[in-house]
Amino acid sequence: MEIDKVIHEPARLRIMMILQGVEEADFNFLLNTLGLTRGNLSRHMDKLESAGYIKIKKSFNGKLPYTSYQIMKKGLGALEQYWQNLDQVRKGSDLPAE
């Protein structure tokens, strides 16, 4: 049993928990909600996209760029698995000779 490092990072875990509950969320919403710097948020989203956990949707809001994010099936599955794995650790049932 391996803890998923992509999800384990607290900022990304929070992002995944947010995305799990909504249709989609945009850059500024996440920024305000999480209190990260923009650079930091940008990198985290890249990482989540590289893992195939979210989709980045770029468009324009009027003339300004507008970026929003959507969790993907793979991301939902990974998130669920993550919590299950953590439950195992919590119960101690990840140790041999239980």
Next chain:
Amino acid sequence: MEIDKVIHEPARLRIMMILQGVEEADFNFLLNTLGLTRGNLSRHMDKLESAGYIKIKKSFNGKLPYTSYQIMKKGLGALEQYWQNLDQVRKGSDLPAE
């Protein structure tokens, strides 16, 4: 609410969960149980000691050095707090405007 990075590292979280349940555990027991390298384990234990979460007890088993570890009150508290914080994240109740 801040996730405790000292505990958050999966290897150290497992170590803390083990130490929580026993009087004390020695180096080789942790080594075999967790499947880390010796160097890696040594560093993790240093980190936990620096945080004041465990006590390192050095003695001799016959003529060979023998190192064992014991969780401290501060460590127990931090571990409990850690799980509480993670529960908050899980419930989404760490977000503003809940």
Next chain:
DNA sequence: AAAAATAGTTTGCATTGCAAACAAGTTTGC
């Protein structure tokens, strides 16, 4: 038209996890 704001991205640094190399002694084999 210059200055400030918006919306992100890229770069660079400091920290950290990890294993290889090292240290210090002990036991085994010849």
Next chain:
DNA sequence: GCAAACTTGTTTGCAATGCAAACTATTTTT
């Protein structure tokens, strides 16, 4: 009895990562 191999850890060095400052590109304000 001494060299080789084992035990028990620690230290060193590298690669990856989180983080914020600096940058890009465009738009809005003054």
